[in-house]
Structure formats: C-alpha cells, structure tokens
Amino acid sequence: MGHASIALNPAAVTAKRKLATSFRRQGIITALLSGLLYGFYTAFMTLGMSKGVWVEWYGANSGLSAFGVMYLLSALGAATTDTCSAVWAVGIANFRGRFGDFLRCIKTKPGLAMVIAAIIGGPLASTAYVVGLQLAGSIVVPIAALCPAVGAILGRILFKQELNSRMLLGIAICFGASFMIGSTGIGDNVPDNLLLGLFFGFLAAVCWGIEGCICGYGTSMIDPEIGITIRQVTAGLSNLLILVPLFSMIAHVDAFSMVAQSFTDSSIIWFVIAGLSAYLTFMYWYKGNAMCGAALGMSCNGTFSFWGPFCCWIVLGVCFGYEGWAMPPIAWIAAITMVIGIFIISMNPMDLFKKNDQEIA
Template sequence: MAQTLVMGNPAAVAAKNKLAADFRKKGIIIALLSGLLYGFYTAFMTLGMSLGIWVEWYGENSGLSAFAVMFLLSAIGAATTDTCSAIWAMSIAKARGRFGDFVRCIKTKPGLVMVAAAVIGGPLASTAYVVGLQQAGSIVVPISALCPAVGAILGKFLFKQQLNARMMLGISICFFASFLIGSTGLGEDAPANLLVGILFGFIAAICWGIEGCVCGYGTSMIDPEVGITIRQVTAGVSNLIILVPLFGIISGVDAFGMVAQSFTDMNALPWFILAGLSAYLTFMFWYKGNAMSGAALGMSCNGTFSFWGPFCCWIVLGVLFGFEGWSMPPIAWAAAVIMVIGIFIIAMNPMDLFKKKNGGAHEAA
C-alpha cells in the first residue's frame, strides 16, 4: 500500500530516487577511500621498514645472509603490520560490542573458510608483496593489482563462475598494462632486482586472487565487520607462527628476537601502527563501499589502488622523507591508469552506469 502511494506521487518518487542516488554516491566515495588507504598502508609499512633497527638490518654489516634480507625481513615487516592491524581490528570490535561475534564465528565452517583464505592472503601474499616492494619499489603495486583479474580466472575454474567476453577484455587490458610495467625493467638504468620484484608482485596477485575467491563464500554468511576481524587476526598470527620461524630457521638467526626488536623500535613502530590501521580501514571501506554502491562498482573503485599505491609511496617516501627510488617512469604511471580501466571493465559493464543514470532520470520524470 505504501509502495503504491509512493509510486503515485511524483514528488515522493523523485525524493526516493534522490535518496538512492545519494546513498550510491556515498558508497562510491567510501570505496574510493579504500583504494587510497591501501596506498597509505603500502607507504607507511615501507617507511617503517626504512627506519630505526631496519636500517641496521638492511645495512652491509648486518651479518644477515642474502636470503634473510630478502625473505626473513619481508616476513617480519608483513607480520609487524598485520599484527598491528589485528590489534586495531580486535580493539574496534570490542569497542563496538562485536568481539563476542568474532569469537563465535571463527569456530564455524564459514569462519574456518575465512581463516584458510587469510593464511593464503596473509603470510603468503603479504610477504611476497613486501619482497616485491623491497626489490622493485612502488612499481610492484600495479602488478599486485592484477588480483581481480586472477580472481575472475580462478572463479571460472574453481566455482564455475561466468567469464564473458567483456570480462576477458578487461583481463586482457590488465595483463597488457602489467606488460607495460614489466617493460620498464628492460632498460639499462633499471634496478638489478626489478624483474625479481615484479615476479613476487605476480605471486602476491595470485595469492590475493585465491583469497578473494574463497572469501566470497565466507563473507556471504558472516557480517563483513566480523569477517574482516577474522581475516586480520589470522593474517597477523599466521605470519608470526609460520613464515617468520621458518625463514629464521633457514637463515640460522633468532627470528623471534628480531620480531621483538621490530615491535619495540620507537622510530619505526609508529609507522607500522599507522600501516596496520590503514590496512584495517581499507578492507572495512571496501566491504562497506561494495554494500552501498554494488559489489561490481565497489571493486572497480577499490582497484584504483594500482594508481594510489605508487602515488602515496612517492609522496610519503620520496617527497616528505626524501628517500630515492620511489618515482615511477611515465609509462608505468600510464599503465597503472590503464589497469584501473581494465579492473573496471572486469567488474561491470561501463554502459550500466549510463543506463542507471538515465533510468533514474526517467523514473523521476
């Protein structure tokens, strides 16, 4: 009855359409903030790994092997950030009265699925991501942004999800953009480990693509805020108890002692705390933006981190703190923008934006 009255009242219809449009626009802004915060998460984490005890560890006289410098330090950096993010997640859940829900949900089948996905996206993907950043710089960020393309391909084979011509076009655009980025490693002035860093960026994209596929099942039955808490806590704990000890044993060093130093170094720790908060918020805003603007458009807006990641690293590390090597060649900037377009095409048909806009105007009329 109420719906009939609204449909028969042009003013009410116009008000309803405006409310829906405003809600969607707010969702788009939140989803875009998710991409921006991912950029700050990358920049703050990398900054933390460039100060205090980390300068000594990366120095020539550290006594650490090449393996330890590449893998162990990256795992410790990822573990420090993920643990800070987990503390933020649990603190916020406690403040909002959701901590009991977190404890209950983590024991359920969907909760265990989220745990499994977080192990893939935590110690594996995040450590590969940090290795890539340390070896090749911010150029790795757009490479890791291939995860939606990887997720779409994996979803086709694992869950028989649709993979139509439009999505294939978007995937092709993303891989073309990654080829452009990789081509910057062919010049004489390229860093020696650039291609190695790009390789690990691809590994991170694959792991995050797998996580995205699996988490789709978990978040369909768990409140996103609780699901994010499960994800961040699992990532932090699994990093500390799996990869860090494993790499420490291989390297023959006291990995737990180094972890303790990482968490007590007051020069670096504040930036890890900010990185952890940014990591938590980027996931939170991603889920919230998806709910408000639609999953397809939310995914597209979040995919802008392929641009925001290098931009934030350049601003924070290059401009504000004066570290060298955080600028990108013009072709890489262009490729990052092209990849955003590819992600957008994978996630949704761009013509749907105009259809919804025109349809809303028609209804208002």
C-alpha cells in the first residue's frame, strides 16, 4: 500500500510561523498590560478612599469603632470598586450583545465554579487586600502578588498538578522576596501595623491563589469575556449585599446610609476609574493567557508586584502629594525579585530561547 505525501509550501510555513510569533508577542504585551492596570486599580481605589466622605469616616470624630474603621470601611471600599467594575462588565457585555450569554452561562456548572471563585476572590481577598493597604501601604502589593506561588502549591494539593524542582525554586525565590519586604519593618518610620497589614496581604494572596485554581476550570469552558462578567458581578453583589451589611451589624452602624453616601459622594469618580481598571485587568489577563499560554500569561500578570507600588507612588505620592507612598530600595528590589520568581514558577526560562531559535530557523 502506497503512502501519500503532502508537500509543504515553505512560504506558507514561514508565514504561519511569523503569524504565531506575532500572536504570542501580542499576548505577552496584553498580559503585561493587565499587570500595569492592576497597579492603577490599586492606586485609584486607594485614592477614592482618601477623598470626600471617606476623610470624615477615617477621622477621629466619625463615631466608628476601631473595627468599623479597619474592616467595615475596607469592605465598603472593595464593594464600591467591585460594584463599579460589575457595572462596567455588564454594560460592555450588553453593548456587545452578549448579556444573554452571561445569563445562560451563570446557570451552568462552570458558571457556578466562577461564582464560587468570585466569592473567594471578591469579598474575602479584596477586603483583605484593602485592609492590608490601609494598614501598611503599597508595600502590601508584592505580598499579595504571591498568589501565583500559592496557586502552584494549592494546585499540587487539590488537583495533583506538577510541582517540580524548578517551580519549587521559583516559590522559594518568591517567599524569599516576601521576607525581604517584611524586613523593612525593622527600623524607623514604618507603619505601626505593618506586620498585621502584611498578614492581610498574604491572606489575599491565598484567596486569589484558590480563585486562580477554580477559575482554571471555569474559564476552560466559558468564554473569558463572559467569565469575567460573572466574576465581577458576583464579587460586587456579594461584597455589597453580604460583607458590608455583616460588618455594619457588628459595628452597629447603618449600612444603607454608608453605601448611599459612598456612591453619591464626589469621590465616586475615582472608584469608577478603579472599577474600569479592575475589569480591564481581568479581561487582559484572560485574553493574554489565551494568546501566549496560561503559564507565561500568569507570570506577566504577576508583574503587578512591581506596578502596584509604582502606580501608588506616582498617583498618590507624586500627583496628589500624599506622604508615605515611597518605598525603600530593598522593597523595590524584592518586588523585581518576586517577578523573576513568578516567571520561574510559571515556565522554564530556557524555553524562551528555544522558541526564539526555532523561529529564526
């Protein structure tokens, strides 16, 4: 029996290779943009919580207890941002004629998985993240960026995913960088609640690591744009309707009145910008993952460990003149070190050179 042979057109092969290279490069740029936008989300949310009625709430004469100031206001800030992000997500889905897809997908098993992930990454992680920011400042951002390392460990425990020596090295680098950041608490001119703030930053990293594991299942079967809409709507509503009322009951204040003030105050413009940044962050993260691979996309997104403090310094420190947003040199070095560790967890750096060699050949 004869064997059929197919002649390959060298020009077509070259064109396909160039197209794949360009597509991958665009994916890397998109994923890197998601990390940058996460920095702006952090900066503008924090800016909103330092303007208008928020200044009164954080003031000594607000009448709020210590619990209310630390936890209720953090939950309300996260809820305001997530709700604005949800409005952006629904508005964009409706504009693109995909709102019906959102309603259908949310009833499916993958949709339910996204809802569970959003509850973990929304009310729990977002509030812990904001508490950490309020206690310790932008130094919390690189700690929260440990989520890829935490996700790799949880993936091994929950789903028996591979955790080889290279990934363990990357995890060790990430945690080493976090200890470098923690060492900044040894000295003068540091926040009084630095260690507590770093703890909440790590709690956010754990919750986002769990969310990442669950979302890996959900987004494998749901279009990323619809998945993000499910995620943002669930996070916004669960923050607004569950966590804020719960903390308000504990703090003995009127939740409805505070929510109404938060959304009608002049500071809302900064939360609207933060909400758009949050939506685009997730959008570009998922899109980047699809274009350049989840491993490389996750590592590119992890650069928010650098962009978070940088954007806070630019927006809050330089543009608006707030003090306390400059980071010591060791924290900048640690943030960049953590980016390297995230890359090592996500992929073998030598693969980049191998692919480049193949593209040139």
